[in-house]
Amino acid sequence: MSIEGEITIKVIINSGVTKETLITSSRPLHIPQLFINQPVQKVAETLDSLYQLCNTAHRFAFLRLLDKCKVISLSVNEMLAYQLLLDLETIREHCFSIFSKWRINDNQKINKNMIDLLATLKGINSTLFSVGNPLSLMDKTLQSFACIKSLVEKLKTQLTLTLIGEQFNAETVFNNTYNFDYWIKTQSSDCAIFLHNIQQSQFGDLGNVKTQFLPNIMPSEMTALLNDDAFIAQPSHKGICYETTPYTRQINNPLIQQLSAKYGTGLLSRAATQLLEIFELMNRVKSNYTQIYSEDIQYNRRASIDATSAVVEVQAARGKLIHSLTIQDDQVKAYRILSPTQWNFHPQGILKQMIQALSFSNKQDLVNKITLLVNAIDPCVGYKIKVIDA
Known part of the structure; x- marks a missing residue:
């Protein structure tokens, strides 16, 4: 398993019928905790080194946050x-x-x-x-x-x-x-x-x-949602598991x-x-x-005595990427990241519904079809598929 983690898709079948689909993720969602109480420059460097996939999207989001918090212009x-x-x-x-x-x-x-x-x-x-x-x-x-x-x-x-x-x-x-x-x-x-x-x-x-x-959610509401670890891990809004993909955009x-x-x-x-x-x-x-x-x-960075917060959304390759920041005295006090993969590979999300609707002739046929669907949604990490007879 890579440092980015991976998605596991376990499908339980019986007599040629899909009984259950379990989608789990080992993605390290705690990474933004490394930014807490770190100076802005250090966070910028850490973002660059840790997020190689969609590097531009992550770093652009960070710059926009600093701009909204009036740290830079x-x-x-x-x-x-x-x-x-x-x-x-x-x-x-x-x-x-x-x-x-x-x-x-x-x-x-x-x-x-x-x-x-x-x-x-x-x-x-x-x-x-x-x-x-x-x-x-x-x-x-x-x-x-x-x-x-x-x-x-x-x-x-x-x-x-x-x-x-x-x-x-x-x-x-x-x-x-x-x-x-x-x-x-x-x-x-x-x-x-x-x-x-x-x-x-x-x-x-x-x-x-x-x-x-995924609809547009008011920044104040999104900020509140992002403060919940459970939402970051398995995001839903008003009980709905949305998708945010290129298909959404087009x-x-x-x-x-x-x-x-x-x-x-x-x-x-x-x-x-x-x-x-x-x-x-x-x-x-x-x-x-x-x-x-x-x-x-x-950039002439400005430090504020009072804590300032902001949230930004960036359309990354796989969907809407959301970052939020609270900063005070040139130090990051809170940082949250919600990637499109968390929406698109939610345990109750679009992929599960797709898999549950599949008909198949044997295990390999099911694996092949699931592979096509996973690749179409395109996770930002690796994945593995397990098909188990009940």
Whole structure:
């Protein structure tokens, strides 16, 4: 088991029927306790070293908390730059998930183009912030969008060729279900082959169950909820176990609405969402950040005698990430983190409902189907599946 912990999914069956689904997590939720009574600089460094997955999302959340508590002041320009980095991180996380999990069989090799994509993403980050660690509290230099424009164009080309293929473009593929289905049937990219296999196996509606999306909760109410350890471990709101996923974010996209009308909340709708969101974000990167200008960034931290609190929400790759902070005299007095995985892999949440609805021919068939569903929701840690005969 890794230091990040893991999720265990234990399914008890009897006579070909699922009797019980038990989802447990060994994720170390106590990590923010390490921040208590630590200076701001130390917490910034610890966040950077401990949270490697969705590192940008966690560190951006921390900077926004400090800004809301008036410890530092973030300019609109640098906020744009950090949001750009967050969009790129989500693209990277989605790509890695697709390259490592969208596989027809275990013998299929991971696409080596992922290495080139990672190099381009790293190049954008290091060019945009030419001096200093972008999300640290140290001095840094932000360059204008013009400096990364060619790299952004290169990234879009790489994504299109690797994920979509040579004869299509994302705008056409994701325009409607007719184009989407035609691409799946005629293209030879790994993504098209995987999605075509889902259709051919009649797994498009696999895991189609009713779900409820995490609503916006007032900051004051969220702060109170986060003070409860039980809520952090197994979050629910007013008795409801919500989901917060890319599917949640993209549900109003015309293609996703069309796919959902046919497959419900099932596997194909969710897989298509992850792929589509990569190109939605890529378009945003190309158009929403062109006004970023060069800026030398320095923080004059302000310490307050009185305790100040704040809560922020960040749309990370796997869903809504929530951080809260109480600070006094440059020391952190309370810190809480609620990740989307805690919602999405709640013992009574969306995955359990999906598994309970599955039909299967044998143990291995059940494991294979559960694996597809878990990968579609995409936990931020590893997992293991156990199927037990009662």
